[in-house]
Amino acid sequence: MGGITCEIAKGSFVALVGSSGSGKSTLLKMVNTLVEPTAGRVLFAGDDVTTVPQAKLRRRVGYVFQGIGLFPHFTVGENIAIGPRLAGEALAESRIEELLTLVELEPDMASRMPDELSGGQRQRVGVARALANDPELLIMDEPFGALDPITRDALGNKVRELHEALGLTTIMVTHDMAEALLLADRVLVMDSGALVADEAPRALLKGEGGDIAQGLVAVPREQAERLSAMEDAPAKDGRA
Amino acid sequence: MNEIVEILFGLGDKFASHIVLAASAIGLGILVALPLAIWASRSPTVSRFALGFASLVQTIPALALLALFFPILLSLRAVFGEDLPTLGFLPALLALALYALLPILRNAVTAQANLDPQVLEAADGVGMTSLQKLRLVEAPLSAPFVMAGIRTASVWTIGAATLATTIGQPSLGDPIFAGLQTQNWALVVAGCIASAGLALVVDGLLGMIENGIANRRKWQWGAGFVAVALGLGAALFAQGGGEDDDTIVIASKQFSEQYILAQLIGAQLEKAGYSVAYRDGLGSAVVHSAVASSNIDISVDYTGTIWTNELERTDNPGREAMYETIVEWERENTGVRVLGRLGFENAYAFAMRSDRSAELGITSLEDLVAVAPQLTLGGDPEFFERPEWIAVREAYGLRVGKTRNFSPTFMYNALRSGEADAISAYTSDGRIAADKLVVLEDPREALPSYDAMLMMSPRIAGDEDIAAALKPLIGAISVAAMREANYAVDREGEGKLTPKEAAQELARKIGL
Numbered sequence: 001m002g003g004i005t006c007e008i009a010k011g012s013f014v015a016l017v018g019s020s021g022s023g024k025s026t027l028l029k030m031v032n033t034l035v036e037p038t039a040g041r042v043l044f045a046g047d048d049v050t051t052v053p054q055a056k057l058r059r060r061v062g063y064v065f066q067g068i069g070l071f072p073h074f075t076v077g078e079n080i081a082i083g084p085r086l087a088g089e090a091l092a093e094s095r096i097e098e099l100l101t102l103v104e105l106e107p108d109m110a111s112r113m114p115d116e117l118s119g120g121q122r123q124r125v126g127v128a129r130a131l132a133n134d135p136e137l138l139i140m141d142e143p144f145g146a147l148d149p150i151t152r153d154a155l156g157n158k159v160r161e162l163h164e165a166l167g168l169t170t171i172m173v174t175h176d177m178a179e180a181l182l183l184a185d186r187v188l189v190m191d192s193g194a195l196v197a198d199e200a201p202r203a204l205l206k207g208e209g210g211d212i213a214q215g216l217v218a219v220p221r222e223q224a225e226r227l228s229a230m231e232d233a234p235a236k237d238g239r240a
Numbered sequence: 241m242n243e244i245v246e247i248l249f250g251l252g253d254k255f256a257s258h259i260v261l262a263a264s265a266i267g268l269g270i271l272v273a274l275p276l277a278i279w280a281s282r283s284p285t286v287s288r289f290a291l292g293f294a295s296l297v298q299t300i301p302a303l304a305l306l307a308l309f310f311p312i313l314l315s316l317r318a319v320f321g322e323d324l325p326t327l328g329f330l331p332a333l334l335a336l337a338l339y340a341l342l343p344i345l346r347n348a349v350t351a352q353a354n355l356d357p358q359v360l361e362a363a364d365g366v367g368m369t370s371l372q373k374l375r376l377v378e379a380p381l382s383a384p385f386v387m388a389g390i391r392t393a394s395v396w397t398i399g400a401a402t403l404a405t406t407i408g409q410p411s412l413g414d415p416i417f418a419g420l421q422t423q424n425w426a427l428v429v430a431g432c433i434a435s436a437g438l439a440l441v442v443d444g445l446l447g448m449i450e451n452g453i454a455n456r457r458k459w460q461w462g463a464g465f466v467a468v469a470l471g472l473g474a475a476l477f478a479q480g481g482g483e484d485d486d487t488i489v490i491a492s493k494q495f496s497e498q499y500i501l502a503q504l505i506g507a508q509l510e511k512a513g514y515s516v517a518y519r520d521g522l523g524s525a526v527v528h529s530a531v532a533s534s535n536i537d538i539s540v541d542y543t544g545t546i547w548t549n550e551l552e553r554t555d556n557p558g559r560e561a562m563y564e565t566i567v568e569w570e571r572e573n574t575g576v577r578v579l580g581r582l583g584f585e586n587a588y589a590f591a592m593r594s595d596r597s598a599e600l601g602i603t604s605l606e607d608l609v610a611v612a613p614q615l616t617l618g619g620d621p622e623f624f625e626r627p628e629w630i631a632v633r634e635a636y637g638l639r640v641g642k643t644r645n646f647s648p649t650f651m652y653n654a655l656r657s658g659e660a661d662a663i664s665a666y667t668s669d670g671r672i673a674a675d676k677l678v679v680l681e682d683p684r685e686a687l688p689s690y691d692a693m694l695m696m697s698p699r700i701a702g703d704e705d706i707a708a709a710l711k712p713l714i715g716a717i718s719v720a721a722m723r724e725a726n727y728a729v730d731r732e733g734e735g736k737l738t739p740k741e742a743a744q745e746l747a748r749k750i751g752l
Contacts, residue, residue, distance in 0.1 A: 032365065034361070034364055034365065054367070055367040055368070055369050056367070057367070058364070058365060058366065058367030059366070059367040063362075063365035063366070065358075065361065065362075065365070067357075067358030067361060067362075068358065068362070069356075069358040069359050069360075069361055069362025069363075069365070070359075070362070071359060071362070071363075071376075071377060072356075072359065072381070073380050073381060073456065082366050082376075083366050083367065086366065086367055086368060086372060129366070
C-alpha cells in the first residue's frame with residue numbers, strides 16, 4: 001500500500017470501496033491505530049494519530065465492524081457504557097435508553113445479554129456502543145456485511161440518518177458499490193493498495209472515475225437493468 | 241464396617257493437615273501458574289517453555305518428586321541456613337505445587353488462545369489499555385476454563401498428598417501406609433474413603449464455582465467460595481490446636497516391627513506424662529535425616545543400616561565395635577543420642593526347617609559347609625548380590641549346590657515344601673517363629689549385625705527425664721518376643737493384632 005493522499009472534511013460521509021484485498025480495511029484501521037503504517041502519517045484533527053495516547057484516541061473514534069464484538073459477559077447496557085466507563089465515567093441509565101432508542105431498539109433491552117439478540121439487533125447495539133462516547137469520527141468496517149438484506153438496508157439508512165442528526169464525520173468501508181452510492185457523499189475506490197478514484201456518487205453514475213471504479217458501478221447498474229427488463233418482459237410461463 | 245467408621249472418626253488431625261497441605265499447594269500452584277499463563281499468552285516461546293516444563297514435571301512419579309525435594313532442600317541450606325526444613329510440610333508443599341501447575345497452566349493458556357478474536361478487536365477498538373483488556377475481558381472470559389483447571393489440579397493434589405506421609409508430613413496417607421504394611425485393610429479403606437471423599441466434595445464445590453462463573457450467577461460461585469473458605473478455616477483451626485513444643489514425635493519406617501516399636505515407645509512416654517505424636521510410614525532413607533534434624537524426636541534404627549548408609553563403611557569390625565563406633569560417630573557428627581540397644585537384631589540370617597536341621601545335624605553355618613554342595617539355598621531376589629552373602633561365602637568357604645531366588649513370601653513356602661533346604665531370612669521376622677524355623681549360628685560373625693537402637697534427636701538428647709522414661713526398654717526385647725509381636729501383626733485371620741495391641745502385648749511380656 002502506498003501513495004495515498006487524501007483529506008476528509010468534517011461532517012462528510014465517505015465510503016471506501018474496493019474488491020477483497022484492495023487494502024480498504026487496512027487503510028481504515030490506520031485511523032484508530034489498530035494497524036500502524038510503516039511509512040506516512042494519518043492526521044486526526046491536526047495530530048499524528050501515533051503520537052496521541054492510543055486509548056484516548058480510540059475513545060474519540062467510534063468503531064463499528066462486521067464481527068460486532070459485543071462482550072458476551074456484559075449486558076447490552078454494560079456494552080454500550082463501556083467507553084465512558086474506561087474513561088472513568090458512569091453512563092446514566094437514561095443515556096443508555098436514549099442510545100438504544102436512537103438505534104431503534106427497545107429501551108428495556110439494556111438488561112439483556114448479547115446472545116439473546118438477533119444479528120441485526122446486535123449490530124444496532126454495536127452502533128450504539130460506538131456512539132456512546134460522543135465521537136468526533138465514526139469509522140465502520142463492513143458494518144452490515146453479515147446481515148440479511150432487509151436489516152442491512154434499514155440499518156444503513158438509520159446510520160445515514162444518525163450521521164445527519166448528530167453531525168458526525170463518517171468513514172465506511174464496504175465492498176458493495178450500491179450501498180456506497182446510496183449512503184455516502186463521496187466514494188473513494190481502492191485497488192491493490194492504491195487510491196484509484198475519488199468521486200461523488202452522481203459523478204460515478206455519470207461515468208467518471210476510471211475503469212476500475214466503473215467496473216464496480218457496472219455491477220449494481222446491470223442488476224437493476226435486468227430486474228426492470230424482467231418486469232417489462234412477458235412471463236415465461238405465460239400466466240402473467 | 242464399624243471398625244472403619246471408628247477409624248474415620250479418629251482421623252481428624254490427619255484430615256486437617258491433609259486439607260491445609262493440599263490447599264496450600266493448590267494456592268501456590270495458582271499463584272505461579274496464572275501470571276505464567278498471562279505471560280505465555282503474549283509470548284509463544286514462554287508458552288512452549290512453560291508448558292514443556294510443567295509436562296515434564298508431570299512425568300516424574302509423585303513419590304519420586306516428593307523424595308527429590310529432600311536433597312534439593314538440603315543443598316539449599318547452604319543459602320538459607322540450617323533452619324531450612326528438609327522434611328515435612330515444606331518439601332511436600334513444593335512438590336505438590338509443582339504437580340498442580342500443569343492443569344492450571346494448560347487450561348489458562350488454552351482459554352486465552354481460544355478467546356474470540358472479534359471480542360478482542362472490539363476491546364482494542366473501544367480503547368482498552370492492555371491491563372483493562374486483561375481485567376475486563378480476557379480474565380472474566382477465561383475464568384470458567386481456568387476454574388476447570390484448578391478443579392482438576394485439586395483432585396490430583398488431594399490424591400497425591402497422601403504420599404506426603406513418606407517424607408514426614410502427616411496426611412491421610414498415614415492410615416493408608418500403616419494399613420498396607422500391617423495388612424490392616426480397615427485402615428487402608430478408611431484412609432482411601434477419607435481422601436476420596438475429600439476430593440469429591442472439593443470437586444463438587446469447585447464445580448459449583450465454575451458453573452456459577454460460566455453462567456454469571458453470583459450467588460452460586462459466592463456460595464461455593466464461602467463453603468471452601470469455611471472448610472479451610474476449620475482445618476486451619478483444627479491444626480492450630482495440634483502439637484505444641486512439648487510433644488515428642490516418634491517416627492516409624494514402613495514395616496510392622498517399626499509400627500509396633502513406635503507404639504511401645506509412645507506408651508512408655510505417655511506413662512511418664514509426656515504427650516506424643518506419631519510419624520508413621522516414613523521412607524527408610526529419610527528417617528535418619530529426620531531425627532538428625534530434630535524434625536522427629538525418636539526413631540528406632542539398625543546398626544548395619546547406619547554403618548553402610550551414614551558412615552559409608554563396608555568392613556565388619558564385629559557387633560560390639562560397630563555399635564560403639566556408631567554411638568561415637570552420632571555424638572560427634574549429628575548430635576543424635578543413641579540411648580542403647582533394644583536387645584534384638586533384625587539382620588540377615590540363614591534359616592532351616594527344624595526337622596531338616598535335626599536330620600542333617602546342622603545348627604550353625606560351620607555345620608552347613610560340609611553338606612552345602614548337596615543343598616539348595618533360597619534367597620530374596622537381591623540376596624545373592626549383596627555384600628552379606630559374599631562375606632559369608634568368604635568367611636566359611638561355603639559352596640552350595642544350587643541357589644534360587646524367591647520373593648520373600650514364596651521363600652518361606654519353598655522351605656516348607658522342601659524346594660529349598662535353607663533360606664536367607666530376617667532374624668526378627670514373625671514367620672521364623674510361626675514356622676518353627678531354626679536360625680543358624682554365625683560363630684565367625686561374617687554377617688554384619690543389625691542391632692535395633694533407640695535414637696534421640698539433638699533437641700531432646702540432653703533430656704535425662706525422657707532418657708529415664710525410655711531406659712526400661714534398653715536390652716529388654718528379645719528376638720523371640722519381637723518375632724511373636726511381628727507375627728501377630730503380619731498374620732491373617734484369627735489372632736491378628738493392630739500394632740498398638742501388639743505393643744501392649746509386648747509391653748506386658750517384657751514386664752513394663
